Amino acid sequence: MSARVWRLLVVVLAGAVAGCAEDASQMRFAQNADIAKPVHRKARAVVEKTLEEHFGTPLDSVAWLKLPVNYGKTEGKVKSVDGQSLVVDFNAETSDLESLKSPELNRSGLLFTSGANQGKSFLLADYDASEQSLETLTALESVPAEGDQFVVAGQNLRHGRKLYARHCQHCHGINGDGDGTTAKYLNPRPRDYRLGIFKFTSTNKDTKASRDDLKRILSQGIPGTYMPAFVPMLKENELTVLIEYVRWLAMRGELEVQLLKDLKNDYAADRVKKEAQESKASTSEIEKQIAKQLEEYVANPTEGLAAFIETVTGDMVLAWEGAETAGTVIMPPVPRVPDTAESRERGKALFVKTDGGKCINCHGPTGRGNGFQTEDFQKNDATGGFFEKRGLHDSWGEQIKPRDLTRGIYRGGRRPIDIYRRISQGIKGTPMPPVAATVKPEQIWDLVNYVLSVPFESASPKAAKTNSVAGQPSEHGNAN
Amino acid sequence: MRKFWCAFFVFWPIVAIIYSLISSLVPSLGWWFPGASVTELGQRIDNLFYLILYIVTTVFVGTQIAMGYVLWRASHSKDERAWFSHGSHSLEVIWSVVPSVILLFLALYQMDVWALFRVQAYFPKEAREAPVAEVTARQFEWRIRYPAPGKKLQLKPQPDDLYDVNDLHVPINRPVMIQLRSGDVQHSFFLPHLRVKQDAIPGQIIPIWFKAEKLGIFDLTCAELCGWGHYKMRAQLSAEREVEYEAYLKKLQADQNYDGHAIPSAVAKKDE
Numbered sequence: 001m002s003a004r005v006w007r008l009l010v011v012v013l014a015g016a017v018a019g020c021a022e023d024a025s026q027m028r029f030a031q032n033a034d035i036a037k038p039v040h041r042k043a044r045a046v047v048e049k050t051l052e053e054h055f056g057t058p059l060d061s062v063a064w065l066k067l068p069v070n071y072g073k074t075e076g077k078v079k080s081v082d083g084q085s086l087v088v089d090f091n092a093e094t095s096d097l098e099s100l101k102s103p104e105l106n107r108s109g110l111l112f113t114s115g116a117n118q119g120k121s122f123l124l125a126d127y128d129a130s131e132q133s134l135e136t137l138t139a140l141e142s143v144p145a146e147g148d149q150f151v152v153a154g155q156n157l158r159h160g161r162k163l164y165a166r167h168c169q170h171c172h173g174i175n176g177d178g179d180g181t182t183a184k185y186l187n188p189r190p191r192d193y194r195l196g197i198f199k200f201t202s203t204n205k206d207t208k209a210s211r212d213d214l215k216r217i218l219s220q221g222i223p224g225t226y227m228p229a230f231v232p233m234l235k236e237n238e239l240t241v242l243i244e245y246v247r248w249l250a251m252r253g254e255l256e257v258q259l260l261k262d263l264k265n266d267y268a269a270d271r272v273k274k275e276a277q278e279s280k281a282s283t284s285e286i287e288k289q290i291a292k293q294l295e296e297y298v299a300n301p302t303e304g305l306a307a308f309i310e311t312v313t314g315d316m317v318l319a320w321e322g323a324e325t326a327g328t329v330i331m332p333p334v335p336r337v338p339d340t341a342e343s344r345e346r347g348k349a350l351f352v353k354t355d356g357g358k359c360i361n362c363h364g365p366t367g368r369g370n371g372f373q374t375e376d377f378q379k380n381d382a383t384g385g386f387f388e389k390r391g392l393h394d395s396w397g398e399q400i401k402p403r404d405l406t407r408g409i410y411r412g413g414r415r416p417i418d419i420y421r422r423i424s425q426g427i428k429g430t431p432m433p434p435v436a437a438t439v440k441p442e443q444i445w446d447l448v449n450y451v452l453s454v455p456f457e458s459a460s461p462k463a464a465k466t467n468s469v470a471g472q473p474s475e476h477g478n479a480n
Numbered sequence: 481m482r483k484f485w486c487a488f489f490v491f492w493p494i495v496a497i498i499y500s501l502i503s504s505l506v507p508s509l510g511w512w513f514p515g516a517s518v519t520e521l522g523q524r525i526d527n528l529f530y531l532i533l534y535i536v537t538t539v540f541v542g543t544q545i546a547m548g549y550v551l552w553r554a555s556h557s558k559d560e561r562a563w564f565s566h567g568s569h570s571l572e573v574i575w576s577v578v579p580s581v582i583l584l585f586l587a588l589y590q591m592d593v594w595a596l597f598r599v600q601a602y603f604p605k606e607a608r609e610a611p612v613a614e615v616t617a618r619q620f621e622w623r624i625r626y627p628a629p630g631k632k633l634q635l636k637p638q639p640d641d642l643y644d645v646n647d648l649h650v651p652i653n654r655p656v657m658i659q660l661r662s663g664d665v666q667h668s669f670f671l672p673h674l675r676v677k678q679d680a681i682p683g684q685i686i687p688i689w690f691k692a693e694k695l696g697i698f699d700l701t702c703a704e705l706c707g708w709g710h711y712k713m714r715a716q717l718s719a720e721r722e723v724e725y726e727a728y729l730k731k732l733q734a735d736q737n738y739d740g741h742a743i744p745s746a747v748a749k750k751d752e
């Protein structure tokens with residue numbers, strides 16, 4: 001064949017193979033622009049560096065063991081010590097060992113569970129599968145002895161990261177900011193995890209979403225939004241690792257927000273300008289001063305950055321782990337009040353009472369989601385002023401509509417217990433308030449019965465009577 | 481070079497024969513996606529495919545052999561002149577009428593299968609009268625609405641309807657009908673193992689019936705590129721015994737009425 005034909009062949013083959021490799025250059029965690037904006041750029045750089053250190057990059061994530069994330073672990077023990085590197089023996093399944101191959105293992109956490117280093121964790125720098133030897137990024141504090149047990153964490157994170165990139169990232173974004181490439185076409189917008197808030201939970205109003213809550217959303221989807229159900233496409237273990245990855249992203253976002261907000265106090269973006277006006281010092285001097293202050297802040301072991309991170313992560317552990325304890329899950333103290341016409345009437349009376357449940361203020365007199373609050377200017381807690389646009393807003397600053405209850409679409413689930421929890425504890429991150437403090441459980445059940453009857457109310461005025469048997473708890477027993 | 485062209489035209493019919501033999505054998509051996517049909521109607525649809533495959537193979541092999549023969553003969557005799565048939569009335573009638581007869585035969589032969597598959601009046605009566613579920617395709621999932629046990633599916637949602645997503649349960653060995661809808665764009669309801677494929681069209685309610693004759697969990701996928709998340713519409717059809725099907729509906733009902741207190745004991749045990 002002529003050289004031209006060969007050349008053509010090479011071009012065609014190259015074209016066929018191109019695009020197969022992961023484009024690593026595009027994958028990076030972008031900073032939370034909204035919150036970073038009023039912060040001085042040097043302080044922003046500190047935040048970026050801190051996050052990189054504790055979370056890594058999207059393709060090289062760090063299993064930071066301080067966080068309440070189940071990173072997945074492989075147990076092992078030390079066989080011998082050779083200078084900086086340890087020869088080890090993993091007692092894991094072969095499939096797990098496969099995922100431990102270098103360089104994927106880099107920056108996984110290594111936690112000693114026995115011996116002189118017990119309880120200490122280190123980041124891994126290198127793992128040699130053929131030699132079964134590994135090296136830590138920072139020097140070990142004491143020399144481990146033969147037989148010392150340890151765990152290596154991070155498999156879930158890597159597995160979850162891959163699944164997230166394939167199934168979630170195009171909407172929820174690389175860093176979980178809800179601003180992926182397809183997000184702009186969606187209404188409502190995909191969730192931004194970085195506040196650490198998820199709307200539809202079973203936990204009480206002050207608690208985070210539990211793993212079960214996230215799992216329910218992943219497997220059932222959210223009707224009325226673009227969040228689809230991922231079961232049966234994703235298997236049980238895939239859901240598990242995805243949930244851990246999403247929690248990890250949420251915690252990363254939370255830490256970022258906290259750090260930026262904290263640094264804003266001392267390192268506001270307009271500080272240079274302000275000080276220059278006040279003290280008549282040159283801007284370069286002030287910049288130098290800021291750099292020096294920041295350096296001290298980062299270096300200070302007791303009152304500086306490290307201490308702040310310690311506090312924030314401590315709070316996060318409490319908050320996220322708290323959601324996993326049985327006590328925080330809302331269980332109605334009394335069974336559902338029988339779904340009778342009378343109960344619905346009582347529910348309706350509460351619904352429209354302006355000094356009771358106050359449902360009417362937002363959801364409107366007939367539950368259409370057109371209460372007067374949707375036409376009013378609302379207070380913005382973040383700024384202390386009012387929102388620019390009329391209507392209700394959520395914690396993400398998006399305009400939202402109260403649910404139109406006549407449509408029969410229940411984003412957080414249509415079971416009576418789901419509606420009970422929504423009414424009792426409110427919806428996190430939205431103006432939907434918890435009413436548990438003022439409304440009795442029986443009354444909440446009346447409200448539930450009424451809300452569930454709204455879609456059928458207008459269709460036939462007698463519906464309340466004919467359908468009243470359908471949802472009664474007492475029917476459960478007969479059904480079997 | 482003459483020999484080459486003779487061989488060339490004889491080579492392809494041999495490939496075609498081997499190919500059609502393989503393709504008629506492998507599905508029954510389970511070698512080929514998606515295996516033998518799980519429904520009788522699907523088997524009949526397959527048979528139509530095979531009938532067409534055999535006709536096409538026969539015609540293809542015949543014409544190739546004829547061309548090979550002509551070339552072979554021409555390459556052996558330098559004296560024989562070619563016969564030009566252009567304008568031959570009888571030949572044109574033959575090659576118009578023969579394919580027409582074949583096409584007409586196919587059109588008539590498939591009519592009952594088509595009617596059974598597509599025309600609602602020919603659906604089995606028990607399926608037509610009691611649709612088991614309404615399936616709504618939407619970006620990117622299948623939302624399913626069942627009537628409460630013992631009740632009939634209504635056009636509009638009822639207070640006691642039961643809901644599930646991405647998992648359509650049907651009883652085996654009895655014809656069942658579902659109502660197919662779309663919540664947004666065009667999708668396609670595809671059960672490859674049952675040879676059922678039907679577009680879901682916004683604004684329309686399209687009935688589909690089938691009779692699963694095998695227990696199992698079969699793929700339910702979307703066969704119409706409906707957006708970036710098209711691949712996510714991978715659901716399943718659970719074909720199960722009548723008792724299991726009823727238990728499933730009862731469990732859905734119990735789940736859906738769950739108030740944190742009343743889990744019927746029988747269902748709770750099945751869960752564990």
Ligand SMILES: [Cu+2]
Pocket residue numbers: 617618666667668702703704705706710713
């Ligand atoms: Cu589709």
